[in-house]
Amino acid sequence: MSSRNSVFASGAIAAAIAVVLIVGVVTTGILNTKSTATGETSSTSSSGSGVLAVLLTDPPTVPNGTSAVFIDYSALAVHVSGAANDSGWHVLNGQGEINLMSIINVTQTIATANIQSGDFDELAFNVTSATVTFLGANYSAYLVYEDHRLVVPIVGGITIANGQTSAAVIDLTPTVLLLGDPSDPVFAFIPAARGYTIPAQSIPSTQVGQTGSVANETWFKNNQPAFEIMGATLTPNSLSITVANIGNVSLVFTLTAVTSLSSLAGGLKPTLPSVASISEYFVIYPNTSMIPITKVDERSITRALASAGYELPPAASVTFKYSDPITIGIVQGVTKQPVQSVVPGQRYVISITSSDKLAQTLVMAGGLSPAAPATQTTTTQTTSDAPVPSNT
Numbered sequence: 102m103s104s105r106n107s108v109f110a111s112g113a114i115a116a117a118i119a120v121v122l123i124v125g126v127v128t129t130g131i132l133n134t135k136s137t138a139t140g141e142t143s144s145t146s147s148s149g150s151g152v153l154a155v156l157l158t159d160p161p162t163v164p165n166g167t168s169a170v171f172i173d174y175s176a177l178a179v180h181v182s183g184a185a186n187d188s189g190w191h192v193l194n195g196q197g198e199i200n201l202m203s204i205i206n207v208t209q210t211i212a213t214a215n216i217q218s219g220d221f222d223e224l225a226f227n228v229t230s231a232t233v234t235f236l237g238a239n240y241s242a243y244l245v246y247e248d249h250r251l252v253v254p255i256v257g258g259i260t261i262a263n264g265q266t267s268a269a270v271i272d273l274t275p276t277v278l279l280l281g282d283p284s285d286p287v288f289a290f291i292p293a294a295r296g297y298t299i300p301a302q303s304i305p306s307t308q309v310g311q312t313g314s315v316a317n318e319t320w321f322k323n324n325q326p327a328f329e330i331m332g333a334t335l336t337p338n339s340l341s342i343t344v345a346n347i348g349n350v351s352l353v354f355t356l357t358a359v360t361s362l363s364s365l366a367g368g369l370k371p372t373l374p375s376v377a378s379i380s381e382y383f384v385i386y387p388n389t390s391m392i393p394i395t396k397v398d399e400r401s402i403t404r405a406l407a408s409a410g411y412e413l414p415p416a417a418s419v420t421f422k423y424s425d426p427i428t429i430g431i432v433q434g435v436t437k438q439p440v441q442s443v444v445p446g447q448r449y450v451i452s453i454t455s456s457d458k459l460a461q462t463l464v465m466a467g468g469l470s471p472a473a474p475a476t477q478t479t480t481t482q483t484t485s486d487a488p489v490p491s492n493t
Contacts, residue, residue: 149218149263153179154307155193156208156299158315159201159273162454169234170201170277172290176250177212179269180223182258190225191216201273206316208270213307218263224271224296225252231290233277242277242288245402253296256324256350266307268299272324276454289402295350297324326352330460331418333451335359336467337443338426340383340391342451344460345418352455353410357383357391357421360450361429361441381429383421384409391423413455 155177161170177195184190195212228249231242259269276291299305300320305313315321327348334341340359346352360380383391384405394405413419430440443449445468452461 150215151218151261151263152266152307153193153214153216153221153259153261154210154266154268154304155179155195155212155224156268156270156305157199157204157211157273158206158208158270159204159275160206161201161273161275161277162459163202163233163277164235164279164283166236166283167233167277168202168237169232170275170290171198171232171234172201172228173198173230174211174226174228177226178224179216179221180225182220182222195226201275204312206314207312208305208315209312210305210307210309213309216261218261220258220260221255222258223252223254224269225250226271227251228290228292231277231288233288233290235279235286235288236283240286240288242290245289245291245406249292251292251294253294255296255298257298259298265301266304267301268304268307269296270299271296291402295324323349326350326455326458328352328413328455328458328460330451330453330462333462333464334467335427335443335449335451335464337445338424340423340427340451341420342453342462343418343420344413344453346413346415349415351412351414353412354385354419354421354453354455355406355410356385357451357453359383359427359429359443360452362448362450379429381427383423385411385421387411389419389421391421393423393427 163170173196175196176192178190178192181189181191193212193214197211199209199211228244228251231244233240233242253271255269259267261267272295274293274295276293278289278291279286303318303320305311325348326346328344328346331343331345332341333343340357342357344354358380382394384394385391386409389411392405394401411419411421427443428440429443443466445466448463448465450461451464452459454460
Protein backbone atom coordinates (compact mmCIF):
# COMPACT_ATOMS: atom_id res chain seq x y z
CA MET A 102 0.00 0.00 0.00
CA SER A 103 1.39 3.37 -0.91
CA SER A 104 1.89 6.11 1.64
CA ARG A 105 0.18 8.39 -0.80
CA ASN A 106 -3.55 8.82 -0.43
CA SER A 107 -4.53 6.38 -3.14
CA VAL A 108 -6.24 9.29 -4.84
CA PHE A 109 -6.36 8.81 -8.58
CA ALA A 110 -6.99 11.20 -11.42
CA SER A 111 -10.55 11.36 -12.63
CA GLY A 112 -11.24 10.36 -16.20
CA ALA A 113 -9.71 7.16 -17.49
CA ILE A 114 -8.72 6.01 -14.00
CA ALA A 115 -12.35 5.75 -12.95
CA ALA A 116 -12.75 2.96 -15.46
CA ALA A 117 -9.53 1.37 -14.34
CA ILE A 118 -10.59 0.99 -10.73
CA ALA A 119 -14.34 0.89 -11.09
CA VAL A 120 -15.80 -1.90 -8.94
CA VAL A 121 -14.06 -4.17 -6.45
CA LEU A 122 -15.52 -6.96 -4.27
CA ILE A 123 -14.27 -7.98 -0.86
CA VAL A 124 -11.89 -10.86 -0.28
CA GLY A 125 -14.81 -12.81 1.05
CA VAL A 126 -18.48 -12.12 0.51
CA VAL A 127 -20.99 -9.31 0.61
CA THR A 128 -24.34 -10.58 1.85
CA THR A 129 -27.74 -8.99 2.25
CA GLY A 130 -29.79 -8.29 5.32
CA ILE A 131 -29.14 -5.91 8.21
CA LEU A 132 -27.54 -7.73 11.14
CA ASN A 133 -30.07 -8.85 13.70
CA THR A 134 -28.12 -10.78 16.30
CA LYS A 135 -27.36 -11.19 19.95
CA SER A 136 -25.83 -8.01 21.36
CA THR A 137 -22.55 -7.99 23.26
CA ALA A 138 -22.03 -4.52 24.65
CA THR A 139 -18.56 -3.28 25.47
CA GLY A 140 -17.56 -4.78 28.80
CA GLU A 141 -20.16 -7.57 28.67
CA THR A 142 -19.66 -11.24 27.93
CA SER A 143 -21.05 -13.23 25.01
CA SER A 144 -21.63 -16.96 24.94
CA THR A 145 -19.36 -19.57 23.32
CA SER A 146 -18.46 -23.13 24.25
CA SER A 147 -15.12 -22.19 25.88
CA SER A 148 -14.55 -21.07 29.47
CA GLY A 149 -13.08 -17.80 30.63
CA SER A 150 -13.09 -14.51 28.76
CA GLY A 151 -10.73 -12.15 27.02
CA VAL A 152 -10.73 -8.81 25.28
CA LEU A 153 -11.35 -8.42 21.56
CA ALA A 154 -10.31 -5.12 19.99
CA VAL A 155 -11.46 -4.29 16.46
CA LEU A 156 -9.45 -1.75 14.48
CA LEU A 157 -10.15 -0.11 11.13
CA THR A 158 -7.77 1.06 8.42
CA ASP A 159 -8.58 2.21 4.94
CA PRO A 160 -7.00 3.18 1.62
CA PRO A 161 -10.07 4.35 -0.33
CA THR A 162 -9.86 4.61 -4.09
CA VAL A 163 -11.42 7.95 -5.00
CA PRO A 164 -11.60 10.37 -7.92
CA ASN A 165 -9.19 13.29 -8.01
CA GLY A 166 -10.76 16.23 -6.21
CA THR A 167 -12.07 14.12 -3.31
CA SER A 168 -10.94 15.38 0.09
CA ALA A 169 -13.11 13.25 2.40
CA VAL A 170 -15.30 10.15 2.40
CA PHE A 171 -17.52 9.86 5.46
CA ILE A 172 -19.38 6.64 6.22
CA ASP A 173 -21.85 5.82 8.96
CA TYR A 174 -21.44 2.27 10.24
CA SER A 175 -23.33 0.19 12.77
CA ALA A 176 -23.94 -3.35 14.07
CA LEU A 177 -20.27 -4.31 14.23
CA ALA A 178 -20.23 -8.04 15.02
CA VAL A 179 -17.95 -11.05 15.34
CA HIS A 180 -18.84 -14.60 14.28
CA VAL A 181 -18.13 -17.84 16.17
CA SER A 182 -16.10 -20.32 14.11
CA GLY A 183 -18.13 -23.29 12.92
CA ALA A 184 -21.52 -21.68 13.46
CA ALA A 185 -23.98 -21.32 10.60
CA ASN A 186 -23.77 -18.14 8.58
CA ASP A 187 -27.08 -16.88 9.96
CA SER A 188 -26.19 -17.63 13.59
CA GLY A 189 -23.26 -17.27 15.92
CA TRP A 190 -23.05 -13.53 15.48
CA HIS A 191 -22.33 -11.33 18.49
CA VAL A 192 -22.83 -7.60 18.01
CA LEU A 193 -20.10 -5.53 19.65
CA ASN A 194 -22.08 -2.28 19.66
CA GLY A 195 -19.52 -0.57 17.48
CA GLN A 196 -21.12 2.27 15.56
CA GLY A 197 -20.34 5.78 14.47
CA GLU A 198 -19.08 7.98 11.64
CA ILE A 199 -15.54 8.01 10.27
CA ASN A 200 -13.69 9.84 7.51
CA LEU A 201 -11.98 7.08 5.53
CA MET A 202 -9.44 9.54 4.16
CA SER A 203 -8.15 10.08 7.70
CA ILE A 204 -7.07 6.46 8.29
CA ILE A 205 -4.79 5.79 5.33
CA ASN A 206 -1.84 3.74 6.66
CA VAL A 207 -3.33 4.36 10.11
CA THR A 208 -5.48 2.14 12.31
CA GLN A 209 -8.25 3.40 14.56
CA THR A 210 -9.81 1.30 17.31
CA ILE A 211 -13.57 1.28 16.76
CA ALA A 212 -14.67 -1.27 19.38
CA THR A 213 -13.37 -3.18 22.39
CA ALA A 214 -15.39 -5.89 24.09
CA ASN A 215 -14.90 -8.52 26.78
CA ILE A 216 -16.19 -11.77 25.30
CA GLN A 217 -16.07 -15.41 26.30
CA SER A 218 -13.03 -17.32 25.09
CA GLY A 219 -13.28 -19.12 21.79
CA ASP A 220 -12.44 -19.10 18.11
CA PHE A 221 -13.93 -16.56 15.71
CA ASP A 222 -13.72 -16.39 11.92
CA GLU A 223 -15.57 -13.32 10.60
CA LEU A 224 -16.36 -9.70 11.30
CA ALA A 225 -19.34 -7.81 9.90
CA PHE A 226 -20.88 -4.38 9.97
CA ASN A 227 -23.48 -2.30 8.16
CA VAL A 228 -22.58 0.74 6.08
CA THR A 229 -25.70 2.87 6.32
CA SER A 230 -24.61 5.98 4.43
CA ALA A 231 -21.66 7.49 2.57
CA THR A 232 -20.92 11.17 1.92
CA VAL A 233 -18.24 12.33 -0.51
CA THR A 234 -16.57 15.73 -0.26
CA PHE A 235 -15.70 16.58 -3.85
CA LEU A 236 -14.24 19.91 -4.96
CA GLY A 237 -15.32 21.41 -1.64
CA ALA A 238 -18.97 20.28 -1.75
CA ASN A 239 -20.66 17.32 -0.06
CA TYR A 240 -22.58 14.69 -2.04
CA SER A 241 -24.47 11.64 -0.85
CA ALA A 242 -23.20 8.50 -2.57
CA TYR A 243 -25.54 5.66 -3.32
CA LEU A 244 -24.59 2.32 -1.81
CA VAL A 245 -24.37 -0.36 -4.46
CA TYR A 246 -25.40 -3.29 -2.28
CA GLU A 247 -29.04 -3.11 -1.37
CA ASP A 248 -28.80 -3.83 2.36
CA HIS A 249 -25.26 -2.57 2.88
CA ARG A 250 -23.96 -5.40 5.08
CA LEU A 251 -20.28 -6.20 4.72
CA VAL A 252 -19.07 -9.61 5.95
CA VAL A 253 -15.30 -9.87 6.27
CA PRO A 254 -13.61 -13.26 6.85
CA ILE A 255 -10.64 -13.09 9.21
CA VAL A 256 -7.74 -14.81 7.46
CA GLY A 257 -6.65 -17.66 9.74
CA GLY A 258 -9.33 -16.78 12.30
CA ILE A 259 -8.77 -15.23 15.71
CA THR A 260 -8.67 -16.87 19.14
CA ILE A 261 -9.86 -15.12 22.27
CA ALA A 262 -7.99 -16.58 25.26
CA ASN A 263 -8.83 -16.23 28.93
CA GLY A 264 -7.42 -13.03 30.41
CA GLN A 265 -5.70 -11.92 27.20
CA THR A 266 -6.27 -9.18 24.65
CA SER A 267 -6.56 -10.05 20.97
CA ALA A 268 -7.02 -7.66 18.06
CA ALA A 269 -8.36 -7.91 14.52
CA VAL A 270 -8.17 -5.24 11.85
CA ILE A 271 -10.69 -4.54 9.11
CA ASP A 272 -8.74 -3.29 6.11
CA LEU A 273 -11.36 -1.40 4.12
CA THR A 274 -10.62 -0.95 0.41
CA PRO A 275 -13.76 0.68 -1.01
CA THR A 276 -14.07 2.42 -4.34
CA VAL A 277 -15.86 5.72 -4.84
CA LEU A 278 -16.98 5.76 -8.46
CA LEU A 279 -17.68 9.08 -10.17
CA LEU A 280 -20.51 8.82 -12.67
CA GLY A 281 -21.30 11.65 -15.00
CA ASP A 282 -19.85 15.11 -15.43
CA PRO A 283 -17.66 16.40 -12.55
CA SER A 284 -19.68 19.63 -12.71
CA ASP A 285 -22.82 17.65 -11.85
CA PRO A 286 -21.42 14.53 -10.13
CA VAL A 287 -23.12 11.36 -9.03
CA PHE A 288 -21.18 9.01 -6.77
CA ALA A 289 -21.40 5.31 -6.03
CA PHE A 290 -19.77 3.78 -2.95
CA ILE A 291 -18.54 0.25 -3.60
CA PRO A 292 -17.71 -1.51 -0.30
CA ALA A 293 -14.74 -3.85 -0.03
CA ALA A 294 -12.65 -5.21 2.85
CA ARG A 295 -10.40 -7.92 4.15
CA GLY A 296 -9.69 -8.92 7.75
CA TYR A 297 -6.71 -10.32 9.62
CA THR A 298 -5.31 -10.57 13.14
CA ILE A 299 -2.65 -8.41 14.74
CA PRO A 300 0.24 -10.29 16.42
CA ALA A 301 0.05 -10.06 20.21
CA GLN A 302 3.35 -8.19 20.45
CA SER A 303 2.14 -5.57 17.95
CA ILE A 304 -1.31 -4.76 19.35
CA PRO A 305 -1.60 -0.96 19.68
CA SER A 306 -3.75 0.92 22.15
CA THR A 307 -7.19 -0.64 22.43
CA GLN A 308 -8.90 2.52 23.64
CA VAL A 309 -11.80 3.29 21.34
CA GLY A 310 -10.92 6.20 19.07
CA GLN A 311 -7.16 5.72 19.46
CA THR A 312 -5.13 5.86 16.24
CA GLY A 313 -1.67 4.69 15.30
CA SER A 314 0.52 4.44 12.21
CA VAL A 315 1.02 0.97 10.70
CA ALA A 316 2.85 1.88 7.49
CA ASN A 317 6.13 0.37 8.72
CA GLU A 318 4.69 -2.60 10.62
CA THR A 319 5.87 -5.97 9.27
CA TRP A 320 2.56 -7.71 10.02
CA PHE A 321 0.74 -5.03 8.04
CA LYS A 322 3.06 -5.19 5.05
CA ASN A 323 2.80 -8.99 4.94
CA ASN A 324 -0.97 -8.78 4.58
CA GLN A 325 -0.98 -6.37 1.65
CA PRO A 326 -1.95 -7.69 -1.80
CA ALA A 327 0.46 -7.72 -4.72
CA PHE A 328 -0.09 -8.84 -8.30
CA GLU A 329 1.03 -8.03 -11.80
CA ILE A 330 -0.18 -8.33 -15.38
CA MET A 331 1.83 -10.99 -17.19
CA GLY A 332 0.33 -10.35 -20.61
CA ALA A 333 -2.69 -8.94 -22.42
CA THR A 334 -4.13 -8.98 -25.93
CA LEU A 335 -6.91 -6.96 -27.48
CA THR A 336 -8.76 -7.06 -30.81
CA PRO A 337 -12.14 -5.65 -31.84
CA ASN A 338 -13.68 -9.01 -30.93
CA SER A 339 -11.60 -10.31 -28.02
CA LEU A 340 -9.84 -9.47 -24.79
CA SER A 341 -7.39 -11.61 -22.82
CA ILE A 342 -5.53 -10.66 -19.66
CA THR A 343 -3.21 -12.84 -17.56
CA VAL A 344 -2.42 -11.89 -13.96
CA ALA A 345 -0.15 -13.44 -11.33
CA ASN A 346 -0.52 -13.21 -7.56
CA ILE A 347 2.96 -12.33 -6.27
CA GLY A 348 1.89 -11.54 -2.70
CA ASN A 349 1.16 -13.53 0.44
CA VAL A 350 -2.63 -13.28 0.49
CA SER A 351 -5.39 -14.53 -1.80
CA LEU A 352 -6.95 -11.97 -4.12
CA VAL A 353 -10.42 -11.60 -5.59
CA PHE A 354 -10.58 -10.12 -9.08
CA THR A 355 -13.94 -8.70 -10.04
CA LEU A 356 -13.57 -6.06 -12.72
CA THR A 357 -11.31 -5.00 -15.55
CA ALA A 358 -11.61 -2.22 -18.10
CA VAL A 359 -10.48 -1.23 -21.57
CA THR A 360 -9.97 2.52 -21.92
CA SER A 361 -9.29 4.40 -25.13
CA LEU A 362 -6.47 6.94 -25.31
CA SER A 363 -8.34 8.86 -28.00
CA SER A 364 -11.57 10.79 -27.78
CA LEU A 365 -14.32 10.27 -30.33
CA ALA A 366 -13.24 13.55 -31.92
CA GLY A 367 -9.82 12.07 -32.62
CA GLY A 368 -7.83 13.91 -29.98
CA LEU A 369 -5.24 12.31 -27.72
CA LYS A 370 -7.05 13.39 -24.54
CA PRO A 371 -10.58 12.35 -23.57
CA THR A 372 -12.82 15.38 -23.82
CA LEU A 373 -16.22 13.86 -23.13
CA PRO A 374 -17.80 14.48 -19.72
CA SER A 375 -17.91 10.86 -18.57
CA VAL A 376 -15.23 8.20 -18.60
CA ALA A 377 -17.99 5.73 -19.47
CA SER A 378 -17.92 7.13 -22.98
CA ILE A 379 -14.29 6.06 -23.56
CA SER A 380 -14.22 2.76 -21.64
CA GLU A 381 -15.69 -0.71 -21.58
CA TYR A 382 -16.12 -2.35 -18.17
CA PHE A 383 -15.99 -6.13 -17.77
CA VAL A 384 -17.14 -8.12 -14.73
CA ILE A 385 -15.00 -11.17 -13.96
CA TYR A 386 -16.73 -14.40 -12.97
CA PRO A 387 -15.54 -17.56 -11.12
CA ASN A 388 -15.17 -19.50 -14.39
CA THR A 389 -12.62 -16.88 -15.66
CA SER A 390 -15.09 -15.46 -18.18
CA MET A 391 -15.71 -11.73 -18.52
CA ILE A 392 -19.04 -10.08 -19.26
CA PRO A 393 -19.32 -6.39 -20.24
CA ILE A 394 -21.38 -3.95 -18.21
CA THR A 395 -23.62 -2.19 -20.71
CA LYS A 396 -25.28 0.24 -18.31
CA VAL A 397 -23.91 2.15 -15.32
CA ASP A 398 -26.49 2.64 -12.60
CA GLU A 399 -27.04 1.21 -9.13
CA ARG A 400 -29.32 -1.65 -10.15
CA SER A 401 -27.24 -2.72 -13.15
CA ILE A 402 -23.96 -2.77 -11.23
CA THR A 403 -25.51 -4.63 -8.29
CA ARG A 404 -26.98 -7.30 -10.55
CA ALA A 405 -23.77 -7.67 -12.51
CA LEU A 406 -21.74 -8.18 -9.34
CA ALA A 407 -24.15 -10.58 -7.65
CA SER A 408 -22.14 -13.70 -8.57
CA ALA A 409 -18.89 -12.10 -9.70
CA GLY A 410 -15.35 -12.57 -8.45
CA TYR A 411 -12.48 -14.95 -9.13
CA GLU A 412 -10.26 -15.88 -6.15
CA LEU A 413 -6.57 -16.31 -6.93
CA PRO A 414 -4.29 -17.85 -4.26
CA PRO A 415 -0.68 -16.74 -3.71
CA ALA A 416 1.91 -17.89 -6.28
CA ALA A 417 -0.82 -18.65 -8.85
CA SER A 418 -1.77 -17.08 -12.16
CA VAL A 419 -4.91 -17.01 -14.30
CA THR A 420 -6.06 -15.80 -17.72
CA PHE A 421 -9.40 -14.05 -18.10
CA LYS A 422 -10.95 -14.08 -21.57
CA TYR A 423 -13.77 -12.45 -23.51
CA SER A 424 -14.74 -13.25 -27.12
CA ASP A 425 -17.35 -10.98 -28.66
CA PRO A 426 -17.43 -7.50 -30.19
CA ILE A 427 -16.11 -4.85 -27.79
CA THR A 428 -17.87 -1.49 -27.73
CA ILE A 429 -16.22 1.50 -26.07
CA GLY A 430 -18.92 3.59 -24.41
CA ILE A 431 -21.91 2.52 -22.31
CA VAL A 432 -25.26 3.77 -21.11
CA GLN A 433 -25.04 5.96 -18.04
CA GLY A 434 -28.40 6.27 -16.34
CA VAL A 435 -30.87 6.94 -19.13
CA THR A 436 -28.38 8.80 -21.34
CA LYS A 437 -26.74 6.94 -24.21
CA GLN A 438 -23.06 7.80 -24.45
CA PRO A 439 -21.37 7.93 -27.87
CA VAL A 440 -19.71 4.61 -28.71
CA GLN A 441 -16.75 3.40 -30.73
CA SER A 442 -15.24 0.06 -31.64
CA VAL A 443 -11.73 -1.11 -30.87
CA VAL A 444 -9.54 0.07 -33.75
CA PRO A 445 -6.62 -2.16 -34.82
CA GLY A 446 -3.32 -0.34 -34.47
CA GLN A 447 -4.57 2.09 -31.81
CA ARG A 448 -3.38 1.99 -28.19
CA TYR A 449 -5.61 1.19 -25.21
CA VAL A 450 -5.13 0.96 -21.45
CA ILE A 451 -6.20 -2.38 -19.96
CA SER A 452 -6.70 -2.18 -16.21
CA ILE A 453 -7.55 -4.64 -13.46
CA THR A 454 -7.87 -4.24 -9.70
CA SER A 455 -7.96 -6.32 -6.54
CA SER A 456 -8.35 -4.73 -3.11
CA ASP A 457 -6.69 -1.32 -3.35
CA LYS A 458 -4.10 -2.36 -5.92
CA LEU A 459 -4.26 -1.39 -9.56
CA ALA A 460 -2.38 -2.96 -12.47
CA GLN A 461 -2.39 -1.43 -15.93
CA THR A 462 -0.86 -2.31 -19.25
CA LEU A 463 -0.73 -0.33 -22.46
CA VAL A 464 -1.53 -2.43 -25.54
CA MET A 465 -1.82 -1.90 -29.25
CA ALA A 466 -4.98 -3.49 -30.58
CA GLY A 467 -4.52 -6.28 -33.07
CA GLY A 468 -6.62 -6.92 -36.13
CA LEU A 469 -9.27 -9.44 -37.09
CA SER A 470 -6.98 -11.73 -39.05
CA PRO A 471 -3.46 -13.22 -38.72
CA ALA A 472 -2.22 -10.67 -41.27
CA ALA A 473 -3.19 -7.76 -39.02
CA PRO A 474 -0.63 -6.13 -36.68
CA ALA A 475 0.06 -8.22 -33.60
CA THR A 476 -1.12 -7.01 -30.22
CA GLN A 477 1.71 -5.79 -28.04
CA THR A 478 2.05 -5.19 -24.33
CA THR A 479 4.28 -2.15 -23.97
CA THR A 480 4.10 -1.08 -20.33
CA THR A 481 2.78 -2.43 -17.07
CA GLN A 482 2.02 -0.60 -13.83
CA THR A 483 1.25 -2.65 -10.72
CA THR A 484 0.76 -0.16 -7.91
CA SER A 485 -2.17 1.88 -6.73
CA ASP A 486 -0.40 5.03 -7.88
CA ALA A 487 -0.05 4.00 -11.53
CA PRO A 488 0.02 6.96 -13.93
CA VAL A 489 -3.02 7.20 -16.16
CA PRO A 490 -4.36 9.43 -18.90
CA SER A 491 -5.93 12.65 -17.71
CA ASN A 492 -9.55 13.54 -18.38
CA THR A 493 -8.88 17.23 -18.37
